[in-house]
Amino acid sequence: MGLTKTEIFTDEQNQLATLLKAMAHPARIAILQRILISNTCICGDLVGELGLAQATISQHLKELKNAGIIQGTIEGVSICYCINPKTWKLLEAQIGSFLAEYKGETACC
């Protein structure tokens, strides 16, 4: 046990869960906001700003990258991370349609 039973869910459910999970950490939200604000990002900046160890931030960046939410290119000595437009659009579409499924407050309880 201790392992999510992905096989019993739809691909859409699994994909949305994976994307949400990738963002479901305050450090990763902070990183994304930082990228969103400056529309560019260098990891070193984050180390100074966030208050987490360099290894920890690198790990969080890796998770965001694995989920496809950000992408990085080598920019001289440092690495430039930025939003992956394709995944961001997918994210907006998936979350948007999911949240929109709720029709008003005709609650039963």
Place this chain on the structure above:
Amino acid sequence: MGLTKTEIFTDEQNQLATLLKAMAHPARIAILQRILISNTCICGDLVGELGLAQATISQHLKELKNAGIIQGTIEGVSICYCINPKTWKLLEAQIGSFLAEYKGETACC
């Protein structure tokens, strides 16, 4: 270690992370979709439909309830779970403004 350093992030960042985390599992997405479709829900239905043990579903429901995303009222023998309109609105607002921070694809890489 192994414990998220919530104290170094803003309340908003922590709150959004908590809400996203509560939804970041295919079973919980499936549960929410089930509630959204029928606009009402009884746990027993889910046990038959999802393919997870009753204890597991009860646990997932508890997490959604703890996050304030759903609420349950006793309805005779069973319990009726439904969306918490207040939290859902908050969720839409928070996620919406977060996702909207991304301005087009003037990517740097």
Place this chain on the structure above:
DNA sequence: GATATGTATCGTAATATTACAATATAAAAT
């Protein structure tokens, strides 16, 4: 009040996450 039914909780095993120090790697500057 005993029994059935629906849900919650407890205990536990397997696995995943978070964080960091230490170390490795890779490109620029000296």
Place this chain on the structure above:
DNA sequence: ATTTTATATTGTAATATTACGATACATATC
């Protein structure tokens, strides 16, 4: 070529999550 600078990886400890059987609990029904 060595040193510096920026980032990644490895190893590891602490904690959290996921799943389920067993059991408790709470409300109807008999």
